[in-house]
Each structure stands twice: as structure tokens, then as C-alpha cells.
Amino acid sequence: MKSEVRDLCQAFADGLRDSLREKLHAVYVYGAVAFPETDYTGDVDFHVIVTEPPTEAERAALLGLHDRLARDFPPLGAELDGYYILLADARRSERPRHLLFADLVDDSWALHRAHILAGQCISLHGPDPKTIYVPPTRSEIEGALRGELDYVVAHLVQYPAYCVLNLCRLLHSHETGDVVTSKTASAAWASVRLPTWRPLIDAARRSYAHEDTAEDRLALSTGVGTFYEFAVGLIERVQTAATDGGFRSEPV
Numbered sequence: 546m547k548s549e550v551r552d553l554c555q556a557f558a559d560g561l562r563d564s565l566r567e568k569l570h571a572v573y574v575y576g577a578v579a580f581p582e583t584d585y586t587g588d589v590d591f592h593v594i595v596t597e598p599p600t601e602a603e604r605a606a607l608l609g610l611h612d613r614l615a616r617d618f619p620p621l622g623a624e625l626d627g628y629y630i631l632l633a634d635a636r637r638s639e640r641p642r643h644l645l646f647a648d649l650v651d652d653s654w655a656l657h658r659a660h661i662l663a664g665q666c667i668s669l670h671g672p673d674p675k676t677i678y679v680p681p682t683r684s685e686i687e688g689a690l691r692g693e694l695d696y697v698v699a700h701l702v703q704y705p706a707y708c709v710l711n712l713c714r715l716l717h718s719h720e721t722g723d724v725v726t727s728k729t730a731s732a733a734w735a736s737v738r739l740p741t742w743r744p745l746i747d748a749a750r751r752s753y754a755h756e757d758t759a760e761d762r763l764a765l766s767t768g769v770g771t772f773y774e775f776a777v778g779l780i781e782r783v784q785t786a787a788t789d790g791g792f793r794s795e796p797v
Contacts (some may be wrong), residue, residue: 550578550589553618557625557716558669561593564603570594570632571671575657579665580727585754591627592657594635594677598644607645635677638685652696654690655681656724663725684768686724690715694777701773705765706752709745719783728753745772 554574561569576590577583599607607629615623628651634641643649651657658678660666666674681689693715702713714731718724720738733749736743745768748761759783 549618549621550586553589553614553621553625554667554669556618557591557772560614561607561670562596563594563730564606564610565599568595568599568603569595569670570596571674571677572669573661573671573674574669575660575666575667577729579729580729582729583727584729586621587753588626588656589621592635592661593627593629594632594671595629595644596632598631599727599769600631604645632677636679638679643755650706651786652692652796653689654789655685656693659686659724665725667744689723690718694780701769702766704755705769706749707767708769709749709772712772713746716776719780729782742772742775745769 558572561572571594572591573594574591576588577586578589611625614625628641628649629644630641630651631644638655639655639739640652643651658681661674662678662680663716668674673741674716693711697711697715701708710728712727713735714728716738717726717731717734729750732746736746739746745764748757748764749762751757752765
């Protein structure tokens with residue numbers, strides 16, 4: 546873990562303990578920061594698990610904590626992207642609702658559980674995640690992957706680099722059956738698997754690292770839609786050809 550991420554996570558965990566005290570059960574960070582191959586991440590994904598809902602005073606303290614982290618740890622401090630979840634809900638397969646923002650649910654709940662249970666997480670507080678999360682079923686994984694694809698198609702214009710990289714991850718997941726993978730590793734895999742698309746994938750990687758050029762931005766804006774159509778077609782062929790099915794939730 547890079548020092549700036551480590552310092553942010555330490556301050557986050559300390560602030561959570563101060564704000565929630567005995568209600569705090571566990572804090573897990575997952576996503577890009579949990580993969581050693583990640584060179585750059587635009588956010589820090591997390592689950593904060595509590596035994597009881599926060600009071601209004603505790604909710605205000607948590608919102609204040611996020612404001613302080615955004616100020617003290619730019620730019621990632623403003624990009625803590627996660628969910629506050631009841632322990633009872635974390636132990637279920639149903640998508641949990643965010644305790645601070647009731648209109649939000651963890652739509653990628655099955656994928657997040659797969660990553661965390663496979664050990665691709667950083668525990669900041671609390672017990673072994675295997676004592677909390679239940680393994681996702683194949684149908685849950687399939688539904689979550691469809692949700693990821695729906696998100697991509699809705700944001701092709703707004704976030705073309707993200708969409709290219711996430712399409713690489715979706716392709717990798719469908720072709721290998723392994724959903725526990727990073728965008729970085731999936732992009733490297735797709736660059737070899739799909740050499741025709743390597744220039745677009747490289748443009749997306751540079752964009753994610755804030756090293757993109759005007760040519761990269763043009764390539765992404767004009768090419769993301771075509772890559773999406775290609776990826777969807779390939780995923781459909783993989784699904785049609787599949788005989789044994791099954792998605793692994795551990796790294797291969």
C-alpha cells in the first residue's frame with residue numbers, strides 16, 4: 546500500500562473509532578488499493594460495518610470526518626467510496642442499504658463479497674471477514690456483472706477511460722470465470738488477448754494515471770462505443786459457448 550493511502554486509511558480508521566466507539570464492528574478496504582499491481586487509483590472503496598444504526602450525532606460526526614479527510618488528504622481523502630452497513634445486513638446475501646444515505650444500496654455487493662472473501666482487502670478494524678460475509682452464488686455474480694455492464698453503457702460518454710478498463714475486467718471475468726481481478730491486471734490481460742484494442746486500452750490506462758494526451762482523449766471519446774459493442778458481442782459468445790458455467794471467487 547502506498548504511503549498516502551496508508552496514512553489516509555489510518556486516519557479513517559482512527560476517526561471511525563472515535564465517532565462510533567463500541568458500535569464499530571469492522572472496517573475493510575477493497576478494490577484497486579488492495580491489489581499489489583495497482584499503480585494508480587482514483588478512489589478508496591470500503592465497507593464500514595456497525596452493530597447498530599448511528600445516532601444523528603454520530604451521523605454528523607461521520608460526515609465531519611469525511612470532510613476532514615477530504616481536506617487533510619487530497620485528493621484521495623475526498624474519494625472514499627463505500628458503504629456504512631449494519632452487521633445483520635452484512636451477513637445476508639441481499640444488497641445492503643447505506644446507513645448514511647438511505648437511497649443508496651451496494652449494487653455490486655456480490656462482487657465486493659467475492660473480492661473480500663478471496664483476501665483482496667485490507668482489514669483496518671475487526672475480525673476475519675469470513676466470519677461476516679457469505680459467499681456469493683453464481684446467480685448473484687451473474688446479476689452483479691450485468692449491473693456493471695449496465696453502468697458502463699450509461700457512462701460511456703462521461704467516463705470513457707473507466708468504461709474501457711471496466712470492460713476489460715468484465716471480459717476477463719467472463720472468459721476466465723474469475724471475478725477477483727483489478728482493472729490494472731485485466732487491462733494487461735486484454736492487451737495481450739485483444740492486441741487490436743491495445744492502443745485504446747493503453748490510452749485508458751494513461752487517462753487513469755492522469756498522463757493522457759489530447760490524442761488519447763480523442764481516441765477514447767471516439768472508440769469507447771465501438772469497444773463496448775465488441776465486448777458485449779464477445780461476452781455473449783462466451784456465455785453461449787459455456788458448458789460448465791461457474792464463476793470462481795478466488796484468484797487463479
